[in-house]
Amino acid sequence: MDEQYLLKEIASLKEKLREKEDNLAKLRFEKQILQGHGLNNGEIARYSRQILLPEIGVKGQLKLKNSSVLVVGVGGLGCPSALYLAGSGVGHIGIVDYDDIEITNLQRQLLFSSLDIGKSKVIAAKEILERLNDNIKITPYKLQIQSSNALEIIQHYDVILDATDNVATRYLLNDACVISGKPLISGSALQFEGQLTVYNYAGPCYRCIFPKPPPPEAVNNCSDSGVLGAVVGTIGVMQALQTIKVILKLPGILSGRLLIFDGMDMTFKNLKLRSKNQDCEVCGRNPTIQTLIDYEEFCGSKANDKHQNLKILTANERISVNEYNELSHTPLKPFILIDIRSNQEYEMCHLKNSINIPFSTLSSKGCLDALKKEINKNETDISNVYVLCRRGNDSQKAVRALKNYFTNSDIQVKDIIGGLHAWSHDIDPEFPIY
Amino acid sequence: MWMEMSENTTGKSARVKILFFAKARELSGFKESEIVVPVLISFIELKDQVIEIFNLETIRDIVILAVNEEFVEPDAFLKLTEKDEIAVIPPLSGGTSFS
Numbered sequence: 001m002d003e004q005y006l007l008k009e010i011a012s013l014k015e016k017l018r019e020k021e022d023n024l025a026k027l028r029f030e031k032q033i034l035q036g037h038g039l040n041n042g043e044i045a046r047y048s049r050q051i052l053l054p055e056i057g058v059k060g061q062l063k064l065k066n067s068s069v070l071v072v073g074v075g076g077l078g079c080p081s082a083l084y085l086a087g088s089g090v091g092h093i094g095i096v097d098y099d100d101i102e103i104t105n106l107q108r109q110l111l112f113s114s115l116d117i118g119k120s121k122v123i124a125a126k127e128i129l130e131r132l133n134d135n136i137k138i139t140p141y142k143l144q145i146q147s148s149n150a151l152e153i154i155q156h157y158d159v160i161l162d163a164t165d166n167v168a169t170r171y172l173l174n175d176a177c178v179i180s181g182k183p184l185i186s187g188s189a190l191q192f193e194g195q196l197t198v199y200n201y202a203g204p205c206y207r208c209i210f211p212k213p214p215p216p217e218a219v220n221n222c223s224d225s226g227v228l229g230a231v232v233g234t235i236g237v238m239q240a241l242q243t244i245k246v247i248l249k250l251p252g253i254l255s256g257r258l259l260i261f262d263g264m265d266m267t268f269k270n271l272k273l274r275s276k277n278q279d280c281e282v283c284g285r286n287p288t289i290q291t292l293i294d295y296e297e298f299c300g301s302k303a304n305d306k307h308q309n310l311k312i313l314t315a316n317e318r319i320s321v322n323e324y325n326e327l328s329h330t331p332l333k334p335f336i337l338i339d340i341r342s343n344q345e346y347e348m349c350h351l352k353n354s355i356n357i358p359f360s361t362l363s364s365k366g367c368l369d370a371l372k373k374e375i376n377k378n379e380t381d382i383s384n385v386y387v388l389c390r391r392g393n394d395s396q397k398a399v400r401a402l403k404n405y406f407t408n409s410d411i412q413v414k415d416i417i418g419g420l421h422a423w424s425h426d427i428d429p430e431f432p433i434y
Numbered sequence: 435m436w437m438e439m440s441e442n443t444t445g446k447s448a449r450v451k452i453l454f455f456a457k458a459r460e461l462s463g464f465k466e467s468e469i470v471v472p473v474l475i476s477f478i479e480l481k482d483q484v485i486e487i488f489n490l491e492t493i494r495d496i497v498i499l500a501v502n503e504e505f506v507e508p509d510a511f512l513k514l515t516e517k518d519e520i521a522v523i524p525p526l527s528g529g530t531s532f533s
Contacts, residue, residue, distance in 0.1 A: 167527050188526040193456055195526045210525050212495040218457055272504045
């Protein structure tokens with residue numbers, strides 16, 4: 001039995017199973033006995049452990065049942081927040097994500113499992129969340145939220161969660177929430193750090209605190225910098241907690257405060273932020289932003305994490321993986337292959353005969369001098385330096401940096417087009433991709 | 435912290451603790467350090483010094499500063515003591531990858 005056949009069979013069995021589960025849920029639902037206050041016996045039992053809390057009670061549970069929350073981004077933040085919102089009985093949860101599930105998501109996006117790879121995130125999440133709690137409604141939006149659709153989607157929800165991973169969408173959601181008068185529960189996490197706050201809830205908005213977007217070179221993301229699942233999960237769970245408190249109008253909401261979590265030191269800092277900025281461009285006294293703008297232009301960066309191919313070098317400053325493969329087997333001239341990824345990435349996988357000089361250290365004078373020594377100490381003159389990275393973007397920047405250094409020499413510096421991804425795709429399918 | 439300038443503190447300096455978060459940590463290479471600054475200092479002067487000393491030029495426009503866990507308004511004038519703790523905080527968020 002081959003893999004494709006098995007996958008197909010599993011999918012069809014799952015569909016059958018789901019049909020039967022739906023029927024069972026319907027049957028059970030029809031048998032439910034509704035009490036005078038509006039909760040049925042199943043709901044009373046299911047939510048009893050939180051209804052017991054004096055701050056919640058039956059009244060609070062009904063508020064949750066009648067509330068609607070939009071989770072934008074079903075990733076490391078959105079998975080845990082949606083799980084806890086669904087568990088607590090928020091009656092209607094919208095989930096927005098344009099993306100499909102990849103194997104690199106599974107370490108932190110715990111709604112998904114190995115067999116979901118390739119499926120739509122929102123569809124897979126809807127199935128899991130409905131299975132967790134069949135009393136609630138889940139609305140999936142498989143799309144990228146943007147200026148043309150944000151206000152229309154947001155208007156159906158009471159509270160919005162920013163569980164996204166990019167700056168452009170953060171400004172978009174902020175402005176859309178200010179314009180629509182909705183609280184925005186904003187979370188973010190990278191490496192071992194997380195930040196959490198509530199915007200536009202009788203306090204400042206994102207623009208009051210950060211009026212200017214970061215320059216593209218100041219932005220890191222999970223696929224480059226890494227993130228630990230439990231760290232981003234901690235923030236996601238607390239986003240759900242903030243949301244529940246906003247719905248229940250409980251005190252102690254992180255409006256005008258920024259919670260900073262350091263998962264390495266295991267410390268939380270609770271920073272007092274400014275009050276609303278009267279001159280804020282979107283929520284101030286005389287707002288200049290009254291409709292949504294072009295946020296990718298405003299931020300100078302894309303609103304998704306899809307990788308782009310930079311074109312910095314000319315064709316004769318680059319070689320293909322095929323060309324490199326050939327010349328590495330029969331080198332006419334001795335060469336050096338520099339892999340400029342981080343030490344951790346190099347440790348995961350690398351090409352034979354490559355040396356590792358991370359891009360962050362490459363342009364330092366000490367490093368360049370050492371490299372020159374290495375080249376000069378060889379008896380045979382090295383005249384070619386090849387630079388390699390994961391996808392062939394940073395390698396171009398590195399070639400520029402090296403060329404500025406080796407100005408008066410015969411050394412040819414080129415990068416390998418498409419990097420190790422191209423190597424795995426075109427030359428060695430057994431080479432790992434991450 | 436927000437005090438008017440008084441005669442006896444003019445010209446004095448203080449050694450204060452400084453904490454870095456997110457991108458500021460990566461650029462400065464520190465989680466925590468110390469900085470000697472005039473006791474009486476405006477937000478703008480303090481920010482300029484922090485950015486120059488700790489190599490934070492790329493995030494100049496996006497960092498917020500906090501003194502003792504309280505946001506410093508851009509037009510503030512500070513009176514610092516050795517017990518004070520400054521935090522340098524850029525927003526934390528992902529973005530398009532170019533690697």
